[in-house]
Amino acid sequence: MGAGVWSALGMAVGLFATHFGMLDVGCFMIGMSQGVYSLARQSYTTEVVPISHRARALSSLGGVVRIETFIGPFAGAAVIHFYGLSAAFAVGIIAALSAASLAAGIKDLKASGAPTPAQEQAQVSVLTTFADHRRVFLTLGVAIALVGAVRAARQVVLPLWADHLGLSPAVSSLIYGLAGGIEMLVFYPAGKVMDLKGRRWVALPSMLIMGAGMLAMPFTASFSTMLLAAMAIGFGNGIGSGMNMTLGADHAPAQGRAYFLGVWRLLADIGAIAGTAALSLIVSLGSLAVGTSAIGLVAVTAAALLHAWIPSPPKS
Numbered sequence: 001m002g003a004g005v006w007s008a009l010g011m012a013v014g015l016f017a018t019h020f021g022m023l024d025v026g027c028f029m030i031g032m033s034q035g036v037y038s039l040a041r042q043s044y045t046t047e048v049v050p051i052s053h054r055a056r057a058l059s060s061l062g063g064v065v066r067i068e069t070f071i072g073p074f075a076g077a078a079v080i081h082f083y084g085l086s087a088a089f090a091v092g093i094i095a096a097l098s099a100a101s102l103a104a105g106i107k108d109l110k111a112s113g114a115p116t117p118a119q120e121q122a123q124v125s126v127l128t129t130f131a132d133h134r135r136v137f138l139t140l141g142v143a144i145a146l147v148g149a150v151r152a153a154r155q156v157v158l159p160l161w162a163d164h165l166g167l168s169p170a171v172s173s174l175i176y177g178l179a180g181g182i183e184m185l186v187f188y189p190a191g192k193v194m195d196l197k198g199r200r201w202v203a204l205p206s207m208l209i210m211g212a213g214m215l216a217m218p219f220t221a222s223f224s225t226m227l228l229a230a231m232a233i234g235f236g237n238g239i240g241s242g243m244n245m246t247l248g249a250d251h252a253p254a255q256g257r258a259y260f261l262g263v264w265r266l267l268a269d270i271g272a273i274a275g276t277a278a279l280s281l282i283v284s285l286g287s288l289a290v291g292t293s294a295i296g297l298v299a300v301t302a303a304a305l306l307h308a309w310i311p312s313p314p315k316s
Contacts, residue, residue: 001100001103002036002100003032003033003034003036003037003040004033004037004096004097004098004099004100004101005097005100006029006032006033006036007030007033007034007092007096007099008092008093008097008100009029010025010026010027010028010029010030010032010033011030011089011093011096012026012089013029014026014030014089015086015090015093030092033096035269037099038065038265039258039261039262039265040103041061042061042245042248042249042261042265043257043258043261044106044109045058045061045245046058046245046249046252046257046261047109047257048109052195053195054195054249054250055191055192055194055202055246056188056194056195057191057242058191058242058245058246058249059187059191059194059243059246060187060188060191060242061245062187062241062242062243062245063183063184063187063188063241063242065241066180066183066184066187066238066241067184070177070180070181070183072095075091076088123255124255124256125259126259126262126263128256129256129259130263132253133251133253133260133263136251137263137264137267139305139309140247140251140305140306140309141263141264141267142267142305143302143305143306143309144244144264144267144268144271145267145268145270145271145274146271146298146299146301146302146305147207147244147268147271147306148244148269148270148272148275149272149274149275149276149278149295149298149302150207150210150211150214150275150295150298150299150302151237151272152271152272152273152275152276153214153275153276153278153279153295153298154210154214154233154237154295156279157214157217157279157288157291157295158172158175158176158230158233159172160288161217161220161226161288161292162175162226164288165220165221165222165223165226167223167226171223175226175227175230176230178227178231178234179230179231179233179234180234181234182231182234182235182238183234183235183238184238185238186235186238186239186241187238187242189239190202190206190239190240190242191241191242191246194242194243194246198312199243199250199310200306200307200310200312202239202240202243203243203247203303203306203310204303204306204307205236205239206240207236207240207299207300207302207303207306208236208299208300209232209233209235209236209239210232210236210240210296210299211236211296211297211298211300211302211303212232212236212296213229213232213233213236214233214292214293214296214299215292215293215296215297216228216229217229217230217233217289217292217296218288218289218292218293244264244268247310248261248264249261250311251264252264275295275298278294279291279292279294279295282294
């Protein structure tokens with residue numbers, strides 16, 4: 001609830017911003033709320049869904065995120081067209097407050113025998129959580145950071161490469177939209193495969209397909225060839241929907257789960273920041289083709305680390 005209200009306030013700051021610094025503050029507030037809200041959704045879903053259906057539930061949650069990021073820009077573009085730029089902030093304010101009101105109607109879960117919040121606060125912290133689970137964070141967590149780097153970089157690569165080919169902004173948006181559409185079609189089947197076959201069956205193909213798409217991108221020279229590479233990247237990212245959240249939930253302890261998942265998300269976010277920064281550095285020193293290929297190699301490396309560190313499912 002607090003994250004929804006805080007996000008609405010951030011939108012309001014952006015709406016009334018008169019200079020860049022004020023707009024920056026609003027964006028920062030929205031980013032804060034997104035982190036809190038995402039962690040709350042993941043923690044709640046992990047707790048309420050039985051482990052036999054965990055991957056399907058978290059893949060669906062990841063799919064919902066993809067749907068909202070697909071619909072949001074179109075809704076914003078529509079209201080901007082008819083009512084002006086300020087109307088986009090109004091849409092954001094209404095959406096954030098609607099989310100807060102929905103959260104108000106959901107009761108928190110209280111597991112029997114679980115420590116009270118005060119007891120958990122006294123016993124667990126971010127530092128103790130990292131220390132107690134440092135082996136997981138420094139192995140599988142590193143792989144998750146690389147996954148975050150690849151996913152963030154893809155959002156930069158697609159429009160930049162379209163511009164490199166001389167495609168119009170409208171065509172670039174079409175490619176991006178079609179790639180996003182594929183992501184929305186495959187998240188639930190991928191979650192079911194993770195539940196029935198194991199996490200590796202989706203984690204490895206996700207990164208390998210995304211890596212192949214990134215490595216193929218520099219060889220594209222037209223709308224059709226770029227579209228094929230972009231759709232491959234979208235398919236790989238789509239089947240990996242909820243993968244990070246599922247792996248985090250698998251390793252999160254019952255006591256201090258929110259702390260663990262918070263660190264887990266932080267690793268993915270660090271990877272996302274590092275991925276876009278590394279891409280910018282490589283492009284500035286070399287070329288866009290070299291940078292895109294480097295991200296493809298990062299995806300292959302992530303696949304190798306996921307294969308090494310994801311535990312094998314127990315034999316029935």
